[in-house]
Amino acid sequence: MVLIRxxxxxxxxxxxxxxxxxxxxxVSVTIDKGTITAFAGPSGSGKTTLLSLIGxxxxxxxGRVFLDEQEVSQYSEVYRTKMRRDEIGxxxxxxxxIPQLTAVENVALPKICTDISRDEAEEQAKVKLIEIGLEQRxxxxxxxxxxxxxxxEVLRISMMIKKSQHKRRLPLIPKIGLRTPGIxxxxxxxxx
Amino acid sequence: xxxxxxSNLASYALGNVLKYRTKSAAIVIALFISTxxxxxVEFIREGVVQDISAxxxxxxxxxxxxxIGGRQVVVPNEWMANxxxxxxxxxxxxxxxGYTDVGNGRLLTVMGIxxxxxxxxxxxxxxxxxxxxxxxxxxxxxxxxxxxGIVDMMATSALSIQIEVGSVLSLISYxxxxxxxxxxxxxxxxxxxxxxxxxxxxxxxxxxxxxxDNSSCTDVAVWxxxxxxxxxxxFRLDTEIADARVLTRDAMSETMLKTYGGRAGVxxxxxxxxxLAVVLLAFTASSAGSEEARREVGLLKALxxxxxxxLEIRMLESLTLSLLGVSxxxxxxxxxxxxxxxxxxxxxxxxWNLLLLNGGIPLAVTVSTIFTxxxxxxVPILVASVIPSWRNAIxxxxxxxxxx
Numbered sequence: 001m002v003l004i005r006x007x008x009x010x011x012x013x014x015x016x017x018x019x020x021x022x023x024x025x026x027v028s029v030t031i032d033k034g035t036i037t038a039f040a041g042p043s044g045s046g047k048t049t050l051l052s053l054i055g056x057x058x059x060x061x062x063g064r065v066f067l068d069e070q071e072v073s074q075y076s077e078v079y080r081t082k083m084r085r086d087e088i089g090x091x092x093x094x095x096x097x098i099p100q101l102t103a104v105e106n107v108a109l110p111k112i113c114t115d116i117s118r119d120e121a122e123e124q125a126k127v128k129l130i131e132i133g134l135e136q137r138x139x140x141x142x143x144x145x146x147x148x149x150x151x152x153e154v155l156r157i158s159m160m161i162k163k164s165q166h167k168r169r170l171p172l173i174p175k176i177g178l179r180t181p182g183i184x185x186x187x188x189x190x191x192x
Numbered sequence: 193x194x195x196x197x198x199s200n201l202a203s204y205a206l207g208n209v210l211k212y213r214t215k216s217a218a219i220v221i222a223l224f225i226s227t228x229x230x231x232x233v234e235f236i237r238e239g240v241v242q243d244i245s246a247x248x249x250x251x252x253x254x255x256x257x258x259x260i261g262g263r264q265v266v267v268p269n270e271w272m273a274n275x276x277x278x279x280x281x282x283x284x285x286x287x288x289x290g291y292t293d294v295g296n297g298r299l300l301t302v303m304g305i306x307x308x309x310x311x312x313x314x315x316x317x318x319x320x321x322x323x324x325x326x327x328x329x330x331x332x333x334x335x336x337x338x339x340x341g342i343v344d345m346m347a348t349s350a351l352s353i354q355i356e357v358g359s360v361l362s363l364i365s366y367x368x369x370x371x372x373x374x375x376x377x378x379x380x381x382x383x384x385x386x387x388x389x390x391x392x393x394x395x396x397x398x399x400x401x402x403x404x405d406n407s408s409c410t411d412v413a414v415w416x417x418x419x420x421x422x423x424x425x426x427f428r429l430d431t432e433i434a435d436a437r438v439l440t441r442d443a444m445s446e447t448m449l450k451t452y453g454g455r456a457g458v459x460x461x462x463x464x465x466x467x468l469a470v471v472l473l474a475f476t477a478s479s480a481g482s483e484e485a486r487r488e489v490g491l492l493k494a495l496x497x498x499x500x501x502x503l504e505i506r507m508l509e510s511l512t513l514s515l516l517g518v519s520x521x522x523x524x525x526x527x528x529x530x531x532x533x534x535x536x537x538x539x540x541x542x543x544w545n546l547l548l549l550n551g552g553i554p555l556a557v558t559v560s561t562i563f564t565x566x567x568x569x570x571v572p573i574l575v576a577s578v579i580p581s582w583r584n585a586i587x588x589x590x591x592x593x594x595x596x
Contacts, residue, residue: 058588058589058590058591059588077499077586081497081499082496084495084496084589090495092494096487096491100212101211110496112200112204113200113495113501114197115196115197116200117196117200118200121200
């Protein structure tokens, strides 16, 4: 069963300027539910841009993006935001941790914009972090001093904590692979 | 989404204020300083405006002075007939005034009047504003009614002299001699500028202290007929007496307000510069140019925060900092002005009028002043921090996050 489908999508940055560049050109891809798919390619080939298009972080300049056979590329920004909040989980690179927040606060961050209380969200975050053995690092203030592997774990848990109340989850991991240490592939690809 | 989400966002915003300590402290301190200055200035300016209004209400309708070569000189007594006979003049009375001290270097205003004529005018200075004692009468010589500032000054002097009705106070005359006066009354006028450091005495005694001869006076106080047009009366006086300077109540008020208003304007200008610096600081800290703040907005968007959520967070951060900075500034200004007597700023604003005594600075707090200061403090900071965040929040998260 198809989860993600793109139809001849293009993403052009700097339209009508000297810096105009096609980051993604005419890409059509289909990804089935329950699979783990990786995009590989040289730097600048548009992998992250394609993930951004699928993850509703940006709109295609041309072409269409479907999630569960619904065309999402033309949805309103309000609805796209709701889908990002409820349906999609990103595991960003380590530098996307918010430096002034502790590990617990970073993990609980996705739930701040929901009706779950902050205390409750942070409690859940603590439980998850303790589960993976980070009990010594829960309240560490300078999160940037954590190792890259630990930061990746924090980001992974951060994405996981969103899933509990929703049926579907689309985890997207920009720029992982051989250079990303400590990635645990036990990410939740589907629920229910 | 209900109240709990807003509570979460508020908690996150407050957390940010605490965690970005350097930025928060810089904005609060800058706002504190600028608000303290503008508030102190406004308290004095407001006080001066109220004082001038009170002084003008207490004083004569018109004052006639004499100018020769652009300088004010004494008025010959012969002018009195001319002034009194002018159409529309109800009462004209000579005044002799100037400055003297009691030996401690502080200048006091001495004004000599014709007590019968002055006392006959309802609302004239001193007639209804006595705290203790009585007003001057026709037979009084070397008697004085003093402002409460003089009582305060003597009480805090080295000798700690308590001035009350019946006390004797010596003034140093123009030729260095001591002239003794008996205190018969103490002002409690609403007008501090007019009466705080004022010594009111009979015209003969004032002449003796100030060195004005019997054939002249310093100026002529004029009260117009009820219902007559002050400007018309002033115009007639000006026409009939060639070298007269005729000041109506409105002109005196306007001149005094311009003097203080202009000085307050200079300080307000300085304050504007400081506030501008605060705004730039807030803008820099939260603008698209701040990599950290930009990335945070992109990340929040990617995690599913609405544009409105992000604006709510930024507004709460700005409001917290602004309210804190402005409130601290206002509180400090109240202590600085009302308790400490606004040193430095009062001297700058009031100029020679600060020969006034300690505590004689006119001060007033109005709701509109406080409201204005809050608005002027809050709005620019709010705009400077919210607009860049809004611009980031309405941009595609991918572009904000990656900076492409």
